[in-house]
Amino acid sequence: MSVSPEESTIDRRALLRRAAAVGLVTLPGAGLLSACATSGGGDSGDTGGGKKTAANPLGVKEDAPLDVVIFPGGYTDKYATDIHEPLYQTAFPKAKIKHEAVTEIDTTLRPRFASGTDIPDMVNNSGSKEMDFGALVNDGQLADLTPLLDAPSVHDPSKKVRDTLQKGTVDFGSYNGKPYVLFYVSTVWGVWYSGKLFTDRGWSAPSDWNAFLALCEEIKKAGITPFGYAGANAAYYMWNVILTHAAKLGGPEVVKAIDNLEDGAWKHDAIKQAATAWAEVGAKYMDKAYEGLRHTDVQLQQNQYKLAFYPSGDWLENEQKKDTPADFKYQMMPVPVKGKLSAAAVRAGAGEGYFVPAKSKNKAGGMEYLRRMLSMDGAKGFAELIKSPTVMTAGSEGVTFPPGVTSSRAAFKAAGQDTFDLTWDKDYKPLDVEARTQTNALMFGRITPDQFCERVQKKADEVKNDKSIIKFKR
Amino acid sequence: MRHGRYPFIVGFLAAPITLYVVFVIAPYAQAFYISMTAWRGFAPPRWIGFDNFRKLIDDDAFWKAVSHHGIMLVTLPLVTIAIALFFAFLLNVAGGARGGTMQGVWGSKFYRVVFFFPQLLALPIIAVLFQTVYRPNSSGLINGVLMKLGFDPVGFLIKPNLALWSIIAVLVWQSVGFYLVLFSAGMASIPKDIYEAAEIDGAGRVTLFFRVTLPLLWDTIQVAWVYLGIAAFDAFAVVDVLSVDQGGPDGSTTVLAEEIYRNFKFSQLGYASALGVALFFLTLTFAALTLRVTRREAIEY
Structure with missing residues (x-):
């Protein structure tokens, strides 16, 4: 092997050293990247905008689009596409509903929340890859559901939504006294x-x-x-x-x-x-x-x-x-x-969490969607399709459940006030x-x-x- | 000749270095930064200095994981390399010289394929397979046989002092095939006249192995040791899928990657990153030490 002295002026080792130096010089770029990946941001969108009426107590803007995210796990997402979304659509014919079935909620939605863009209006946060509710609450990502709970129920306007729910449901979805999450499925x-x-x-x-x-x-x-x-x-x-x-x-x-x-x-x-x-x-x-x-x-x-x-x-x-x-x-x-x-x-409680993001563009719409889920039609439809009762207790009356759920419903009833x-x-x-x-x-x-x-x-x-x-x- | 050379080199290096910086250096730098913060992934991270590392020092799970890596670091390479070398020797050399080349034992071509099989399966699949192999009742592969023979079933994964060894056994079973092939390739390149000369001098198979094969294969073994050591710092897939309660019982099989994953799931991204940084330094130290300790004169042939 003959190597001319001229060529050997840059040997392999020197070259590597220089490459490393280039790497160091480029590091500030890395800083920029990290700033991008870990930054929060995004402003909260407008809420409502529609007129509050008896039929529209939350003041949903009639033509505001609604982005619904459902976790298609054991319950599939059929109950949303076949029952709840049509209920919302009937009430607001001009609204355009976007349905997203997301299995890996955390992986898919966390970046959207972190960047503040493309935030859905209603999220079914569930499954093994659900987002941490506590972290969401603490970082101010969840909307207070009080307007929903105080709104009149769809099927019985003389009652507030909160009074139609199973005991403990509101508490279970509350963090430091504020209701942020609706747990929908009744569990014994x-x-x-x-x-x-x-x-x-x-x-x-x-x-x-x-x-x-x-x-x-x-x-x-x-x-x-x-x-x-x-x-x-x-x-x-x-x-x-x-x-x-x-x-x-x-x-x-x-x-x-x-x-x-x-x-x-x-x-x-x-x-x-x-x-x-x-x-x-x-x-x-x-x-x-x-x-x-x-x-x-x-x-x-x-x-x-x-x-x-x-x-x-x-x-x-x-x-x-x-x-x-x-x-x-x-x-x-x-x-x-x-x-x-x-x-x-x-022990009786609620499972399967649903929430409205604080930075959603159509918060009133998201809450209205939850109100429709808790209506007689919504709850009964869910119970009949999935064979699981919801926290809207009256919606499970008259539904035929298989023997196991029938017996757990009976036990729940027999327990009366003795549930925790x-x-x-x-x-x-x-x-x-x-x-x-x-x-x-x-x-x-x-x-x-x-x-x-x-x-x-x-x-x-x-x-x-x-x-x-x-x-x-x- | 000289002019135009720098643009030429830069032209070649720019793309790979950019990719390396963006996809390797930057995430590392970011991990160091995040490890100094409290961050849950939604609101921006909050700087807390070395708090995460202070917490790490007091964390039992961390020290358990480190001690498990220590055990695996010694046993996994040692056992895997020993078995792989033994089989490679049998498959390539032990049959003696025939037709001018060294031969393996009868049927060695078939064995070589069989040994490589585990390497073709993804680790989580292997872990799922071994759930059945280790299952502690009559439907487990090993315990089914044991119970038929009248023995008590062995709780491979549920006895805290046995679980880690059961996990290591799976890792060895999975890795042997690859290193067998690696060593076979190494042995194939050893000139046959060295063996012939040794045989003429009256060397038996054992002497052949220790005096000829092993020294001439040293570089390959060194590489295998580093690879297996790095594998011993991982072991995540098998532990996560196979072990009881993901790292149990009582944390007796947990590894750092499992703890990182766990804390990530708890939205403790800062602490998870701190564990990651600890793992980074452990791996780096190991690689540096190994390369230093095993440095030896390469034998030219």
Whole structure:
């Protein structure tokens, strides 16, 4: 190889060094880029503009376009395109409705919110990629829904919208006392079993703790796993049972203290008792293998009559539709214990969040859309199509639900005023993660009930002291 | 000759450097900036200095993740390279010389394809497959057999002291094929006369491997070590899909990328970036150390 001295004046190493220098010089450009990617901005659009009348209490501008974003998950987006959007269109024939079905809500919408452009007028924020409600609220991205809640209901103008809703709905969607989110689907949590299995064996759903333990013993003797949940990804079904148990013993204040991150909330005696009771069930009546199973695996085992009791919410029946034998007959019972609340008490709340962005160009339209969803036609149409009841309770009357939902509706009715809900898991995700971890450790016998309370409390204290996490008071 | 050379070089370098700056340097710079802020992704970030890093020092999950990387950093390359080398030797050299070239054991062409199979599958798919392999009841592939034979099922992913090793086993299973092919290519380029000379001197297979193959393959092994080390700093897909409770039980399988993802999901973008910056320095330190420690005279042949 012959290299002329002239050519070797720039060797490879020098060249690289110069390239690096070029990189440094260009760095200020990077600064500009970052400024662009992390900047907020955008002004809030005008609201309303239309005249407020009895038929149009929110003052929607008749020809203002409406951009609706729906998460097409388990409920699909058919209820929007077939029921709610036509209802809005009928009321405002001149409005042009833009329907967007978005599966990855966060990935798709966060950049739109961050840049302040192309903001939708109504968003169904749901699914595994939903946007963090707390972050949205704290950064002022959500519109206050008070005008909607105080507007007269579509089907009964003598009532305000808020008075047609299931107890707790407004609170559940409120942050520091202000209603920002409408949770639309009514949900009841409990312990599920097969009506067929129980009738065949002559078992009946127990309503107190000793009867429950006795029945578990009998089920175990029959060669069926009495109780189980999926540790791999659904441990929150289990902490939900423990907290429901605690709330029924010590009253809903026990859980509210957790929501408010009060000192020592997790060390309350009722929680210790509940954890002790369920740790015993875990030790005696659960299959150790369940810690490594996913919720679908465990639910399938129940459908195959290998598992008797499974804790879940009332979406379970719909979720298992494919794998359930025709005569399985899902039934739900409340967590079998009583104390300050009756034995019939259940956790009942709302799921599937809808909101109107604060910077939407047609805020009144977005709220009007929600008002139509909460009308008799909107709620009944949803319940009939999806087979799930909504928080507009009257809209579920007279709708034929499958056996499981029928039984959970009956349990909800029987509970009367003895219902409660909780919000800490939605507001403080890191605490949810810790509670899941420790619930598995408790139920599969690695820690004692005292350690369970201590460890979750420690995380709650950390969350409380972490300035970067937004706190909400209930 | 001299004039026109700089425009020529600049012409070639401008495009790649611009791309590199925009897509590599700028995001890094941005991550450093975001790690010093509290940011939830909607309103503009708020500068908080080193608070995120102070929080990181006290974060148990962070230290757990780092210790898991430490374990993986040692075991993953060691085990993978050992197995891959052993198989590569069997497939390329161990059959002895025939027709003037070194041959593998009988059927080696077939084995080579089979070993490469796992490499063709995406990591999340492998993780889903292993959910079934490891499932802790009679429908699991391993436990089904164990239970038929009358043994108790093994909770591969639910025993806190076993879970990480189960995850590492999957990573090894997945990587061996690629390094087998890499080492095979390396071995193919070793001249056969060296082997012949060694054989004439009476060297057995073991001696051949340790005295001839291994030294002549050193560069390739070094590259493999760096690659596998970097893989040990990742492991996100397998941990996220396969492990119980995403990094559990009790955080016994969590890795930094999992913690970054988790905090990102919690809208703690500043803290997630701080974890990312920590990961950046860990990876950099590892790469620098490895290249320094394994530096050796290259053998020319």
